[in-house]
Every structure is written in structure tokens, then in C-alpha cells.
Amino acid sequence: MNIRLFSHLSIISMLLILSGCASDEAYDKAGAEKQYDAAKQKINLGQYNAAAFDLEKFSATFPYSSYATKGELLRIFSSYRGGEYILTETLSNSFIERHPKHKHVDYAKYMLAMSFYMQRTTKEHDQTHNKNAINNFDRLIKEHPASKYAKDVKPRIQKLYNTIGEHELEVGKYYFDRDRYVAAANRFQKVVKEYQTTSAIEESLYYLAASYAEMGLAKDARQMATLLRHNYPNSSWSSKAEDFL
CATH class of the missing domain: 1.25.40 (Serine Threonine Protein Phosphatase 5, Tetratricopeptide repeat)
Structure with a gap:
């Protein structure tokens, strides 16, 4: 075959292939x-x-x-x-892992947190979903502080903290009522240290003082009762704690 003709046919073939690819791409x-x-x-x-x-x-x-x-x-x-919150969790995690630098990855992180938030539980149940929601909301705020999705999460975080604090309080009272004062005190201490901004703090301080008193730790009981009265002078729990002063 003439070399010139072969070259000409090759060029035509390439053009046809490229044209086909372009057509497929447009079709797709x-x-x-x-x-x-x-x-x-x-x-x-x-x-x-x-x-x-x-x-x-x-x-x-x-x-x-x-x-x-x-x-x-x-x-x-x-x-x-x-x-379908479990599916949302899976899809959001997948998007974050595969597109960590995508301009809308903050949305995926927000939806991941919201998938846990929508599965949140009450104080009587396991708090895993509540803690996962908090962790992912915190991650969103830390990694994307300017994101529009980070603006409305703080009230949700506080609501979750309140539930977890109430859960720890209820578990502590369960132990307290069964004379397991060390286990009870550990739960009340956790509220005082980690959930002091929650609705469970006043009652937890009272029961922590009561737990110390039951264990014969009068000084520690007095310290907790004083702290309760100082920070929440109008609380009914402050009045009850006067016995430990």
C-alpha cells in the first residue's frame, strides 16, 4: 500500500475514533x-x-x-x-473519605452529624448516637468554622449534652439507691467535670455531696455542698444540701 495513502487512512481512522469518543462523551x-x-x-x-x-x-x-x-x-x-439515617451516615462517610477537599465536603460532614442527631436517644438509653453527633458537630465547627452549616449546631450540641448529663445523673442515682456510693460518686463527678453547663449539674452536686457523706468523707461532702450553694443559691438542691455543711 502506498505510504501516503496508509498515512491518510490512519489519520481518518484516528479522527473517526476521536469523533466517536466525543459523541459518547456528549451522550453520557x-x-x-x-x-x-x-x-x-x-x-x-x-x-x-x-x-x-x-x-x-x-x-x-x-x-x-x-x-x-x-x-x-x-x-x-x-x-x-x-x-434513612443509617444510609445517610454511610453515604456521608464515603463522600468525606473520597472527596476530602471538595468544596461541599462541609455539607457531607454536617449531614453525617445530623444522621446521628436524628437517631439520638433519651436519657434512659445508650448515649452512643448522642456522643457521635457531638463529635461530628465539633469536627464541623473545628474544620469549617466559616461554613453556613456550622452556624446552627451549638443549640443542638447543648441539647445533646443535657441528655448525656441527665443519663449520667440517672445512672448515678441508680447506684446511690443501691448503696453503691463509690460507683455513684464516679457518675456524679463526671457530670460536674464534663457536663457542668447542663441541666443535671445542680442535682448531681447534691448527690455527689450525699455520696461523700455516706462514705464518711465529711470534708468532701461539705466542699460539694458549699459549691452548690455558692453557684446555685436559689436551687432547691442547695437547701437540701445544708445537712452536709
């Missing part, structure tokens, strides 16, 4: 945009779980699309709004 982009918009439409209609399911297929079909990360974030949102 159009398809990704269409499916992404369809998922958004379902979200607008309140069909969150259906949208999350579609976005799972979307991610598998268009993993390298320019809409890929948008789809991941939208799936996090739709699973959260659909009440």
Missing part, C-alpha cells in the same frame, strides 16, 4: 444530566426514597460524569429527608 453528559434532573424532580415532589434509589443507579451508570459528585450529594440529601 446528556444522559447524566437527564437522570440527575429526573431525581431532582422526584425530590421536589417529596419522593425522597425513590430519588435515593434512582441516584444509586445513577452513580453506577455515570461514575465519571461531571454530575457524579452532585449525584452523591443529592443522594445524601434524599436519603436523609426520606428518614
